[in-house]
Amino acid sequence: MEKPTKGEQTRATILDAALQIASKLGLEGLTIGSLAEATSMSKSGLFAHFGSREDLQLAVLEHAAQRYGERVFLPALKIERGLPRLRALFGHWLDWTLSSGLPGGCIMISAAAEYDDRPGPIRDAVIANQHRGNAISQKAVRLAIDEGHLKADTDPEQIAFEMLGIVLASHNHRRLLGDKEARKRSLLAFDQLIARHAAPRKTLKAVSR
Amino acid sequence: MEKPTKGEQTRATILDAALQIASKLGLEGLTIGSLAEATSMSKSGLFAHFGSREDLQLAVLEHAAQRYGERVFLPALKIERGLPRLRALFGHWLDWTLSSGLPGGCIMISAAAEYDDRPGPIRDAVIANQHRGNAISQKAVRLAIDEGHLKADTDPEQIAFEMLGIVLASHNHRRLLGDKEARKRSLLAFDQLIARHAAPRKTLKAVSR
DNA sequence: CCTACCGATCGGTAGG
C-alpha cells in the first residue's frame, strides 16, 4: 500500500503547479482556468481530482504545510534541543519564506493576509496552520528554557510572537522592497531577541521562582 | 478654490466605500460591480470618475495613505522630538493598523502581500508608500539619537525594520487569530527594542565615534 | 480524464 497510484501522481503534479500559481497570485488568484492551462488539462479534468475550487485551495494549503514540515520542522528536530534547535528552527523558517523554490512568496503569509476577513473553511485552515507553527516555535523556546539556555521567566508566547514579526518583516522587505539585507537584518534581530533573554552563563537548570 | 465640487464629493463618497470593500477583500477583491452595488451607482457611473479599475485601485491606495498621514504621521509630529515622538509614532501606527474605523484590516498590509509578485503600477505605488512610511520611522529614530535618547551607534534602518515586524505580527495575531493580547505584546516588544538601544542616562548629545 | 455546455460576473464601451 506504498505504491503511488497513477491518480495520486497526477494529483501531486497538479498540486505542485497549483502551489506555484498560488505563491505568485495568492490562493484567491488561483483559478481553475489558470491551473488547467498550466497543467495542460481540461477544467473538468481537474474537477475529477478536486470536487471544487475550495477543495483545491484547501489541498494546496495542506501541501504547503507538508513542505514546511519537511523543510523547517523536521530538520530542526535533528539539532540538539535548546538554543541550537531554536536557532535552526528560525533559520530554516526564514529560508523557507524567502526561498522555498517557488516562483513567488510564502503561501502561508499571503493567505493570512487574504483570509483575515474572509470567513470560511479556508480561513479556518489558515488559522489552524498558524497555530501549529506557533506551537512549534513555543515548544522550541520552552526547551531552551528547560535546558537553561534562556532565563526561566522568558515568555514563550512573546518570543514566538516576535519571531513571527521578524519573519514577516523579512518577507516584506525582501520580496516587496527587494532589500537584499533582509536576511541579515532578520538574523541580527533574532540574535538580539535571544541575547535579551539569555540565561547567565554556567546556569544549568534555571532556578524556579 | 476651496469649495468641494459636487463631483469631488461624489468621488470622496465612492472612495470611502471602496476603502471599506478593499479593507475586507483586498485591492484585488475590489471589483467595479461590488462598488456599484455599495454606492447604488451604475458601473458606467463609476467609470465617469475613474477611467479604469486600476485607476480606482490607485486612488484607493492614495486615499488610505492620506488617512495614514492624518492619523499617524501628523499627530506624532505634535509630540516633542526624540523618544516621545518615536513612541507616539509607533502607538498611532499600531492603532491605525488594528482599528482604523474600517470593517477589515489595514489595506497597506494586505496590498503588500497581494502585490509582491504582481508587477505593475499598483505594486509600484505600494512600494512607494512603504518607502515613505519607512523614511518616517527612520527619521523619528534619527531624531531620538540626536536628542541623546538612543545610543549613537543605533541603526535607524534596523529599528524601522523591527518596528515593521512588530506591527505586522500584531496585525496578524489580532485580525487572523483573534488574539486580544496582540496590542499588549506589541508594546512590550517595542519597549524592549527601545530599552536595548537606550542611551545611558544623563547623556545629552551622544559622543560621536 | 474529455467535449460541450450553463448562468453569473468580470472590466469596459457606445451613445446619450
Place this chain on the structure above:
DNA sequence: CCTACCGATCGGTAGG
C-alpha cells in the same frame, strides 16, 4: 451620471 450592450472568464455540470 444612465441604459444597454460587448467579449472574456469565472466556477461548475451533463454526459460520456
